[in-house]
Amino acid sequence: MEPQFDSSEIREKIILALDVSTRGEALELVRELGSVVGAFKIGLQLFTAEGPSLVREIVDAGNRVFLDLKFHDIPNTVAKASIEVAKLGVWMFNVHVSGGSEMMRATADSVGDFCTRSGIVKPRIIGVTVLTSTDDATLPEIGHGENSKALTLRYAKLAKESGLNGIVCSAVDVASVRERYQSSDLEIVTPGIRPVFATNDDQKRVAEPSAAVRNGSDFLVIGRPIIEAENRVDAALRIIREIQS
Numbered sequence: 001m002e003p004q005f006d007s008s009e010i011r012e013k014i015i016l017a018l019d020v021s022t023r024g025e026a027l028e029l030v031r032e033l034g035s036v037v038g039a040f041k042i043g044l045q046l047f048t049a050e051g052p053s054l055v056r057e058i059v060d061a062g063n064r065v066f067l068d069l070k071f072h073d074i075p076n077t078v079a080k081a082s083i084e085v086a087k088l089g090v091w092m093f094n095v096h097v098s099g100g101s102e103m104m105r106a107t108a109d110s111v112g113d114f115c116t117r118s119g120i121v122k123p124r125i126i127g128v129t130v131l132t133s134t135d136d137a138t139l140p141e142i143g144h145g146e147n148s149k150a151l152t153l154r155y156a157k158l159a160k161e162s163g164l165n166g167i168v169c170s171a172v173d174v175a176s177v178r179e180r181y182q183s184s185d186l187e188i189v190t191p192g193i194r195p196v197f198a199t200n201d202d203q204k205r206v207a208e209p210s211a212a213v214r215n216g217s218d219f220l221v222i223g224r225p226i227i228e229a230e231n232r233v234d235a236a237l238r239i240i241r242e243i244q245s
Contacts, residue, residue, distance in 0.1 A: 012038035017223030036236040039064035064091035072096035075106035082107045097127035097155040104162035126166045127159035132192030171207030178216030190217040
């Protein structure tokens with residue numbers, strides 16, 4: 001039997017991507033949709049434009065923030081940067097699994113130690129597997145002989161063994177990951193979500209929200225289908241109803 005979710009449970013699964021370039025645009029989205037979605041994602045565009053002060057402002061207003069900067073560097077650099085992220089009070093942030101187990105373990109251990117000493121809640125740390133803009137035709141260009149599903153499974157195993165809380169992966173690969181990791185101790189965050197009323201844009205490996213949840217996604221990152229809608233609240237509610245149906 002497929003799992004049944006009420007609207008409040010579905011709301012908690014939706015992470016709105018604040019893919020805008022100004023503080024004003026971001027705060028308008030937070031005010032408008034804070035009661036409809038479960039968290040807000042701040043990525044490279046907004047973080048580069050407005051910096052950590054906006055992250056603090058949104059967190060201090062009582063919102064969950066997923067800081068999507070996809071750290072990938074030497075272990076010491078990523079670990080120290082991740083401690084600074086923890087100081088911002090974010091709910092979740094990510095690193096690239098391709099940075100390797102030493103980088104991920106150093107990050108998880110350093111952030112855990114810092115949060116314990118400081119008495120603050122440790123943010124979820126998730127590993128980016130294969131980008132949703134990457135497909136099997138792209139992988140050979142960057143030296144991978146595996147297809148996206150095989151690489152995602154290998155990266156999921158590496159992330160889990162390195163102490164991360166979960167992974168980011170395409171909805172196309174969610175079912176395979178969840179089949180291998182039945183328990184909920186490996187959280188799956190899925191970008192590239194396109195409801196029935198939206199277009200794919202630059203994403204190559206996408207899925208409808210209901211399919212992603214049915215296959216085992218814990219959180220869905222959704223941006224343009226909501227923020228570019230004429231009525232953004234209605235668009236978010238339509239997605240919730242789509243998942244329930």
